[in-house]
Amino acid sequence: MHRSLHAFRSAYKMPYRTAQIRLVSSHPEVYEPCDDSFALVDALLADRTNLLEHQPSICMEIGCGSGYIITSLVLILGQEVPGVYYIATDINPHAVKVTQETLNAHGVLAELVCMDIASGLEKRLAGKVDVMVVNPPYVPTPEDEVSRGGIATAWAGGENGRSVIDRILPVAERLLSDRGWLYMVTLTANDPKEICLLMRKKGYASRIIVQRSTEEESLQIIKFWCDSDIQDLNEATSSPRKAAASFVGSLVSQFPRIPFGKSQ
Amino acid sequence: MRLLTHNMLSSKIKGVSNGFPLRIEVEKVIEKQVELNPDFLKNIFPKVDWKALVEAGRTMGFAELPEEADLLMLDSSEFLSKFHHALLELHLEEGALVCPETGRKFPVNKGIPNMLLHEDEV
Numbered sequence: 001m002h003r004s005l006h007a008f009r010s011a012y013k014m015p016y017r018t019a020q021i022r023l024v025s026s027h028p029e030v031y032e033p034c035d036d037s038f039a040l041v042d043a044l045l046a047d048r049t050n051l052l053e054h055q056p057s058i059c060m061e062i063g064c065g066s067g068y069i070i071t072s073l074v075l076i077l078g079q080e081v082p083g084v085y086y087i088a089t090d091i092n093p094h095a096v097k098v099t100q101e102t103l104n105a106h107g108v109l110a111e112l113v114c115m116d117i118a119s120g121l122e123k124r125l126a127g128k129v130d131v132m133v134v135n136p137p138y139v140p141t142p143e144d145e146v147s148r149g150g151i152a153t154a155w156a157g158g159e160n161g162r163s164v165i166d167r168i169l170p171v172a173e174r175l176l177s178d179r180g181w182l183y184m185v186t187l188t189a190n191d192p193k194e195i196c197l198l199m200r201k202k203g204y205a206s207r208i209i210v211q212r213s214t215e216e217e218s219l220q221i222i223k224f225w226c227d228s229d230i231q232d233l234n235e236a237t238s239s240p241r242k243a244a245a246s247f248v249g250s251l252v253s254q255f256p257r258i259p260f261g262k263s264q
Numbered sequence: 265m266r267l268l269t270h271n272m273l274s275s276k277i278k279g280v281s282n283g284f285p286l287r288i289e290v291e292k293v294i295e296k297q298v299e300l301n302p303d304f305l306k307n308i309f310p311k312v313d314w315k316a317l318v319e320a321g322r323t324m325g326f327a328e329l330p331e332e333a334d335l336l337m338l339d340s341s342e343f344l345s346k347f348h349h350a351l352l353e354l355h356l357e358e359g360a361l362v363c364p365e366t367g368r369k370f371p372v373n374k375g376i377p378n379m380l381l382h383e384d385e386v
Contacts, residue, residue, distance in 0.1 A: 057307045083301030085268060085308070096376050109298070111269045112376045120379040124272040124284060128311055 017078070018045065019071035025101035026066065029094045031154035033068035035214055036185050040135050041072045043183055043210040043221035052080050054181065056130030062117055062168060064088035065154055067099030069133055074108040086110035087125075089118055091153050117164075118171050129175045135185045137164045161190045169195070172224075173202050182224040183209075192220050199224050203231035265356045265377050267320045271312050273377065275363035275370075277385045285316035286361035286370070288323045294357045294375075300348045306338050312351070321350040 018041050019033075026032055044051065059077070061070040070088045077084055088110055090096050096112045103110055113120065137146070137154055138161040145156035146163050157163055165186070172182050182204075186192040196206040205227035208220045275283030318329045328346050330337075337343045360369040361377055368385070371378050 057304055082299070083304030085304075087269060087272075091380070093378060093380070097374070100374065100376060109296070111266060113265075113269065113273070113379055114376060115379040116381070119276045119381070120273045120377075122276070123274045124313070128272075 017075045019068045019075065019102065019106060021068075023102065023105040024066050024068050024071075025098045025105065027094045027098050029092065029151045030098045031065045031095075031151060033066055035212070035217075036135055036138075036219055037065075037068050039210050039212050039219050040069055040133060040183060040185050040221055041076075043223070044069075044073060044076055044133070046209055047183075047223065048076055051077060051131065054130065054179075055081055056084060056181075058085045058087070058125075058129050058177075059131040059133075060086070060118075060125075060129045060175065061088040061133045062171070063095075063134060063136060063154075064090045064099045064112070065092075065095050065135070067102030069135060070099065070110050071102050071106050071108060073131075073133060074103070074110060075106065087113070087121075089113050089115050089121070091116045092150065095154075117168055118175060122171060122174055126174050127177055130177050130180050132172055132176060132180065132182045133184075134168055134172065134182065136168055137161070138185065138187045138190050140187075140189050157190070161187055165190060165195065169198065173199075173204070176226070178226055180226065184222050184224070186220050186222060188218040188220070192222060196222065196224075200230055201234060203227060203234060205230055265372055265375055266352055267317055267324070267354055267356075268308070268312070268351045269377075270320050270356070270361070271316055271351075273361065273379065275365065275368065276379075277363060277366055277368060277381060280363060280365045283363060283365060285313065285320065285364065287364060288320055288356060289360040289362060289369070290323060290325075290356065291358035291360075292356075293324050294355050295353050296355060298352055300345060302338075302344055305344055305347055305351070308351070309333075309335065309338060309347070317350060321354070324354045324356065326350055326354060 024033055059073060064070050074086055088099060093114050096114045100112055137157045139155040139157050140161040141156040141158060143158045145152055146158045176182060199206055203226055204224040206222050206224045209223050210221040212219045273286055275286060314333050318331060321329050329350055355375055356372050357375050359372045362369050
């Protein structure tokens, strides 16, 4: 970045570069960037300083759709975290092609593979991913819509919108390195508190870093990270119910109230 | 598809016990130059299955990687540049990845492997 532009951005707190909507490719069978995508990218921007310090070497997106999020992640880390290996998957063959076009239009590189969640990567990529981003199909739908294919795979989440999320979580846990971070979009209907509890049992701490309400839905972006204190606590706690109760209390108190709006 | 990605992929077909490494069938290889980053290479080296990388490189027409490698070799800039080239600059643009146990082919088109399984393979 040009020095004076950098100074200008710093002085006016301008947002850093993310993918540009006009450069995002599209296809009738591929989900276009929407409020949920913007909220996830805003969360990555809000956590940018931590991400730069984190110095990830492998970053992954599960369910890349139009490519808006993985492209933004590459741009956000940019030259300040050089030599990152970016890999993204989608079950929809049209989506990985559209993501490739979106990456090309922004002049950035990421590896793409068409697969269900991370099925062909689980064995060899286990324990290696430092940053994972997921905007899962979270909309509550009848269960048979989940496996219908095409663009429905981008949103159809089955009962409580949890069918695919509950398949992704164990995969994420397997793939993340011991310093790995997961950023995931959830809807209030998905019961994010329960998701955090599930992950806590696996040794992950969590924090809602963006919360956003529209007329149709209320979204959260949750960040999960491995916490050795929680792991120790899990081993030491004889009554999981008691630990769960105290955790819900602490989670509720941490909800940051961020007003709605893309401008922040 | 870069060879780093190939090194991370395996066949998950029902009944397959290992499924790694996938054999590469080459139709078209392209090279994209990227900046060499010694820290990244040192970081990723222990995560790479060396034998699979050597074999994949050879299949893609790059036979300059030594059969064996160890951490000490990462101090050699000549070794680093070969490792970098094989791992990150060679792309399988068109071809296929073949399951070592079943022979099932996963097509690679425009650089993107399609690892989707049929219903009876899951």
